[in-house]
Amino acid sequence: MEHYVDKKALEKIVGDVRAQNSIFSDKSFLDNLSVTNSIIGRESESKKLVKFLLSYEKGLVVPLVSIYGRSGSGKSTIVQFVCQNLDVDFCYVNLRKAKTVFGCINLILSELGHENLKNAQGMNYAFGIFEKLILQKLEKSDNSIFVLCLDEFDTLFYDKRGKPSDFVYKIVVLVEKLRTLKRHMCIVTISNKVLSEFNLDDRVVSRIGTSEIYFDSYSQSDVLKIIRNRAKKSFLKKIDDDVLQYCADISSEEHGDARRAIDLLRTSGEIAGTENEKISKKHVDKAVSQLQKNQITTIISGGSYHFRLACAALSRLTYINDEGWHSTSDLFKQYQKIISPDTRQISYRRFSEMLVELVNSGIAVSKTESKGRHGYGSQFKLSVDPELIGNSCFPDWWPSVVESKKKKEAAAQASKRLKLLSSGRRSSSLGNLYRTLGF
Incomplete structure (x- = not known):
């Protein structure tokens, strides 16, 4: 049955929304993207960040500060709050909005008021524009330091073809170049993971140092x-x-x-x-x-076909076997079974990276376990209901999984009854034997 929005239906929608909002005085304080005038806790982390940034007053700024910790631990809020309340020019960018490394530089340029560039114009040209925009901003404000805040920093490393390490290297080189012009720049990366987990080139690692601030869970x-x-x-x-x-x-x-x-x-x-x-x-x-x-x-709607398959593999194993933790190899085998025959499979390594994406998105959690002489391996467990995941990934496929579980449970029940029946027969035979022998 088709549903149409006419004037009467719209009036009902308006009424429902107003009813939702009737309980509030100011919903802006429940906006996770907003930065309030005061922050509860995180005094120690704020102090460390201020110390790193204000070191420009003594002529030296660390090129990169790595902020890391679990989701919802206040990392982004503190970084924005500190930058907004210091005499610094800053640019805050959430890299989650970009799908490629070149998309990251476009996001930065866009935040600084420049139009998007085309891929054909190249990364070197983009960084040339970036440098000019920084110098213009500092000249206009008469500040001495520019802070580039890169939130969701790990997103940068999903684009293997775009050479993410090269991108970081170019920013660090820009930091060094600005220093020769008596201007300072500091890169602040925000991520759930420690910087050492990213596959950065040695030439980058040697330049950025180890300036880190860890945010423990609230x-x-x-x-x-x-x-x-x-x-x-x-x-x-x-x-x-x-x-x-x-x-x-x-x-x-x-x-x-x-x-x-x-x-x-x-x-x-x-x-x-x-x-x-x-x-x-x-x-x-x-x-x-x-x-x-x-x-x-x-x-899931924003994930690729293979991302959804990884979700489906984990949800199927969890649902069918009533088990929590699953190894990468077991999940990869499941992925190979459910992928469409006419679709090219991704490599085992890429699949393991996709499982990490599941963890970063909050769908799953992971742990590392010893495999004895075979070293260590990762285990993954769903954080949400497998039926919700399965239906969201492939709604036409999930009913067959439900049916498979029913058949498995029916088979298990039949096997159990058979064992009980066999056990009963054996007990009866043994009883007759004991009686015959006079026990």
Whole structure:
């Protein structure tokens, strides 16, 4: 049945949205992309970053500062907050929006107000433009330092053909060139992984040093303080503390993720507003389900065919076998079984990299285990419901997986009954033998 949006339907949509928002006084404080006027916690990390950046006042700036730690630990927020409140010129870019290395330089140029370049114009030409824009910006502001913040830095290394290490090298060389012009530049990379995990050339490693700031996960009490602060500014009425505690507990199950707690609080409020009720734990539960579904849909819809196959392989093994952890080799075998026969397979190495992408996207978690004399190997486990993943990846294929599990369970039950029956017969025969022998 076709559904059309007419004036009456639009009025209902408007009414629903207004009902969602009726519970809030200012939703901007529940926006994860916004930077507030005050930050809870992270004083030590802020101090380290300020120390690195302000070293230009004594004539020396470290070329690169690596910020790393788990998602939702405040890395991006702190970097932007510090840069916004220091006398520095800075450019903040989220590299997740780029699919190639050249796309990364285009994002930077775009953030500085320049039009996008074509691939044919080349990386050297792009860096020439970048240098001019930095000098113009510093001359206009009369500042001495330019800070380039590259968030989601690991995205750069997904494009193997684009030579990501070369890209970093060109930026570091630019830092050195600006220094000869009595101007300073510092690159701040933000990632979930430590810098040493990236495959950077020795010529890059020798130039950037080891200036790192690790962001540990927020503690449960820190997450609670953060959402209490946000709730006070965001809602018309006071939110019960047990609801805020519940949001903090859920977001801290795997690790302290303040971003997830804020999303939970906002979505819970929207659901409660639609139902014309006060926010309670049941609204938080509904929000968990809704956010997880939205997140998975977004991630999978933006992934390649092989990325979806990797997700499907992990979800099938998890669902069929009722097991959590799976090795890279087992998952690769599963991938080979479900890939379309007329599609070229990716290599084992590329598949293992794709599993790491699953971890980075939050779909899975990983651990390293010893394999004895065979060294160490990675194990992967789904973080979400396998049925949600399977249906999101290939909705026409997943019912066959469900049917396979039913058949497997039926076969297991039949085997169990057969064993019991055989055991009963053996027991009866042994009993007769014992009686015959006089036992």
